[in-house]
Amino acid sequence: MDEQVTHSEDREQQAAVSRLLLYYLNAPLSAGCRLLGVLPALGAVRIAVHAGDDADGITFLYEIPHDVVAPAYIPGILRTTLAGTQLYSSDAIGDVMGMTLIRLHPERITPAPESEPDRALGVLRALSDPGDDEDPFLIGFLMRGEGLLRLYVRHPDGTGVIGADIRLTDALTALIASLPSLVEEEQRHRSSPDDPHCDLLVDLTDW
Numbered sequence: 245m246d247e248q249v250t251h252s253e254d255r256e257q258q259a260a261v262s263r264l265l266l267y268y269l270n271a272p273l274s275a276g277c278r279l280l281g282v283l284p285a286l287g288a289v290r291i292a293v294h295a296g297d298d299a300d301g302i303t304f305l306y307e308i309p310h311d312v313v314a315p316a317y318i319p320g321i322l323r324t325t326l327a328g329t330q331l332y333s334s335d336a337i338g339d340v341m342g343m344t345l346i347r348l349h350p351e352r353i354t355p356a357p358e359s360e361p362d363r364a365l366g367v368l369r370a371l372s373d374p375g376d377d378e379d380p381f382l383i384g385f386l387m388r389g390e391g392l393l394r395l396y397v398r399h400p401d402g403t404g405v406i407g408a409d410i411r412l413t414d415a416l417t418a419l420i421a422s423l424p425s426l427v428e429e430e431q432r433h434r435s436s437p438d439d440p441h442c443d444l445l446v447d448l449t450d451w
Contacts, residue, residue, distance in 0.1 A: 253310070254284065254286075254287060254310060255284075257289065257310040257315060258282070258284045258289055260315035261282055261289045261291075261315045261318055262282045263369075264315055264316065264318065264319060265279055265282055265291065265318070265319065267362075267365055268319075271361075273293060273319075273322055273323065273326055274322075274323055274326035274327055276295060276296060276301075277293050277294070277295045277326045278293070278294050279291070279292070279293060280292035280293065280294050280303060283305070285307060287309055287310055287311065288307050288308060288309045288310055289307075289308055289310065289318070290305050290306065290307045290308075290340075290345070291305070291306045291308070291318075291322065292304070292305050292343060293305075293306060293322070293326065295326070302344060303342070303343045303344070304343060304344050304345075304346055305340055305341075305343040305344065305345045305346070306322065306325065306346050306348055307345060307346065307347045307348060308321065308348050308350055309350070312349075312350055312351050313350040313351070317350070317355045318350075319355075319358070319362065320355025320356045320357065320358065321348065321350050321353050321355050323355070323356035324353050324354060324355060324356045325348065325353060327356060332346055332347075336348075336349075360387075360391060360412055361387075363412040363413075363416065364385070364387060364393050364412055366416065367393065367395070367410070367412070367416055367420060368382065368385055370420045371395065371397075371420065371423070379398070379402075380398060381397055381398050381424060382395060382396070382397055383396045383397060383398060383405055384396035384441070388409075391411055391412045391413070392409060392410070392411060392412070392449065393409070393410055393411075393412055394407050394408070394409050394410075394439075395407070395408045395409075395410065395423075396408075396441060396442055397423070397424075397427055399427075399443065399444070400427070400428045404442075404443035404444070405441065405442040405443055406427050406433075406442055406443065406444045406445070406446055407436055407439055407441065407442035407444070407445045407446070408423065408426075408427055408445075408446045408448055409445065409446070409447050409448060409449050410423075410448045410449060410451075411448075411449045411450075419448065419451055422451075423448075426446065426448060426451070427446050429446075432446045432447070432448075433445075433446060434446070434447070
């Protein structure tokens with residue numbers, strides 16, 4: 245491997261994409277398509293996807309350059325790519341390790357929207373820090389249907405659990421960042437007579 249592949253920025257991008265795509269080891273990227281791996285390359289990441297049956301299918305290696313797209317958009321770019329027939333120029337196609345290499349131009353691809361489980365996974369990843377295991381903020385969660393997610397988080401005083409209801413929209417970054425302070429606002433606290441898993445409820449569905 246070229247030593248430039250180990251450049252720190254490449255490593256950071258590579259690690260971020262790998263984390264994002266771990267979920268798809270147990271869920272299809274698209275109908276009939278499953279993730280086989282995430283491989284490092286010079287200035288890019290290569291994503292191995294098997295399309296079709298195990299015996300008769302084809303494995304593609306999609307190369308996505310780091311400098312034109314943030315890691316968060318890559319799952320959507322893959323969903324768009326895999327959802328329909330794509331045309332590629334001959335210089336965009338090659339062969340690596342027995343896989344058909346396809347160099348994508350993500351700036352020309354509109355990422356497919358995230359599914360509800362994908363958005364929920366993004367929220368839960370953002371709020372889960374393995375380093376906080378001794379004093380965790382996120383304790384549990386419940387998918388409630390109709391785009392709603394209940395998060396069970398530590399009460400600010402450490403003595404109980406707050407259930408925080410959020411809506412899984414496409415714009416969750418600001419809410420995730422503000423969540424620890426929002427659940428501390430006592431004017432938002434409500435009793436939770438129907439949920440024995442928390443002491444208080446906070447409704448953030450319209451935030």
